[in-house]
Amino acid sequence: VADDMTLTRGPSMLRPCLLTLMSLLLLTQAHAGSIRGTAVVDLGFNEKAGPAVDTASGGQANNSGRLLAGARRVPSPFATSRGGRAVLLEAARKQFIQVPSTPDTSRPQAVSIAMLLVSFHGPADAGLHGLFAKRASDKTARSNYGLNFQPKGNLLQLYVNDGSGFRVVRYSANSVIGSRQRVHLVASLAVGDAPGADADTDSDDVRVRLFVNGQPATRIGKPDRDLAEGTDIWLLNVKTDMLQNSAPLTLGASSPAAEHFSGVIDEVQLFDRELNAQEAAGLFVEVAGAD
Numbered sequence: 001v002a003d004d005m006t007l008t009r010g011p012s013m014l015r016p017c018l019l020t021l022m023s024l025l026l027l028t029q030a031h032a033g034s035i036r037g038t039a040v041v042d043l044g045f046n047e048k049a050g051p052a053v054d055t056a057s058g059g060q061a062n063n064s065g066r067l068l069a070g071a072r073r074v075p076s077p078f079a080t081s082r083g084g085r086a087v088l089l090e091a092a093r094k095q096f097i098q099v100p101s102t103p104d105t106s107r108p109q110a111v112s113i114a115m116l117l118v119s120f121h122g123p124a125d126a127g128l129h130g131l132f133a134k135r136a137s138d139k140t141a142r143s144n145y146g147l148n149f150q151p152k153g154n155l156l157q158l159y160v161n162d163g164s165g166f167r168v169v170r171y172s173a174n175s176v177i178g179s180r181q182r183v184h185l186v187a188s189l190a191v192g193d194a195p196g197a198d199a200d201t202d203s204d205d206v207r208v209r210l211f212v213n214g215q216p217a218t219r220i221g222k223p224d225r226d227l228a229e230g231t232d233i234w235l236l237n238v239k240t241d242m243l244q245n246s247a248p249l250t251l252g253a254s255s256p257a258a259e260h261f262s263g264v265i266d267e268v269q270l271f272d273r274e275l276n277a278q279e280a281a282g283l284f285v286e287v288a289g290a291d
Contacts, residue, residue, distance in 0.1 A: 035283040040104040041270035043097075045073055046084035052097070056269070061102035065251065065268070071095040076266050078116045078182060079289055086116070086266035089252040091129060094260050097251035105134060105249040105270060108241075110190035111145055112271040114283055115251075117185060119151075119177045120262040126152040129261045130254030131185070135161070136245040137255050144243050145189050148259050149173040158187055158208055162239035169208045169233045170221045176212050184288045186211040190274035194227050194234035206235040209274065214284030216277055 036042065041063040042056035052065035067073075070093055076086040089095045099105055113132055121129060133146030143161035150156075156173040159166045177183055187210050194205040209232055210217040216231040227234040251268060253260045267287050275283065 034286065035275070035279050036269060036286050038271060038273075039269040040272045041099065041268070043099075043268040044082050044084065045076075045087050045266060046082060047073075049073075052087075056104075058272075059102075059104045061100075061104055063099050063102055063104050063270075065097045065099045067095075067097055068256070069093055069095040071097060071252070074264065077118060077264060078266050080116070080267055080287060082267070086264045087252075088264055089261055091121075091127075091260035091262040094253070094257075096253040096256060096260060097265070098256065099249040099251065101134070101246050101248050104272065106244050106246075107144060107272065108191075108244055110188075110272065110274045112186060112188040112273065112275040113145070113268070114184070114186040114271075114275075114280075114287070115268045116266040116288060117177070117183050118181065118264045119149075119179055119183075121151050122179050123151050123174065126150065128254075128259045130250070130252070130259035131261060131265075132187075132249065132251050133254040134245065134247055134249045135255050136247045137257065141166070142242060142245045144245060144247075145187070146254060147187055148254050149177060151179065158189075158210055160189065160206055160235065160238060160243050162242040164239065167206070167226075167235045167238055168224070169210075169219055169226065169235070171210060171217050172220050176210070176217055184213050184284045186275055186280040186283060188274040188280075191238075191240045194236055195229060196227065204237055204240055206238050206240065207274065208233045208235060209277075209280075211275075211277070211280035211284070213288070214281035216280075 039056045040059040043052040043065045045052045054063040073085040074088045130148040134144040136142045140163045142163045156171040157168045159168045190207045
């Protein structure tokens with residue numbers, strides 16, 4: 001009787017295991033070669049209401065994004081692989097999206113953040129507007145990473161702050177973001193030791209990379225305690241152990257109280273590593289589509 005029961009029940013007992021294995025295999029195949037699949041935070045904003053659900057499989061925490069001060073979902077203007085909704089933000093109403101400080105968003109060694117966006121700020125706008133930042137709200141303004149821009153000055157800044165002041169790489173805001181243009185942006189920062197002219201062998205430098213629609217952006221302005229290596233820029237002699245902070249990650253502003261952005265944001269991913277040029281180009285195609 002025991003043998004009969006074992007034979008009879010065996011297939012039904014194995015079926016859930018087989019289904020689980022098949023699901024894992026399909027998931028692995030889906031992520032094979034996928035840059036997006038390696039993100040530790042992935043916000044698509046396709047929910048009907050409530051916080052944006054973090055769909056990344058590689059993260060360590062719940063990195064949901066809260067839409068605050070009346071920020072709302074609208075039909076996405078981007079022809080993405082997922083379609084659906086995006087988030088509309090109004091600077092005058094100080095709207096933003098907030099993601100908690102977690103091991104995924106607080107990055108000691110490297111970070112890359114990607115998003116689709118449309119800026120509504122015209123070329124005569126003299127204000128500073130933040131796209132994202134993990135910046136402390138106290139007087140030190142310590143910043144793990146951040147990006148803001150001023151259209152009138154044609155200035156876009158990708159920065160860190162170790163408590164001794166902002167260290168900045170500058171780009172053309174008109175070329176990178178423009179006004180009412182659909183843009184895919186990838187910003188990447190990584191701690192390391194700058195090559196060549198760097199006077200030491202300590203890992204106290206930060207390599208900065210920026211990609212627009214899959215292509216590397218070129219820095220503007222004069223060097224400021226930095227070293228250029230092609231389109232990669234090294235910020236030299238940074239107190240890298242002082243960059244982390246407990247502030248939340250703010251999207252659509254530089255902090256809950258400062259530098260708010262008017263426009264649309266969609267498809268935000270954060271990676272726990274720097275992305276290279278090939279990966280940034282691949283992510284652009286994967287998220288925004290080949291066209």
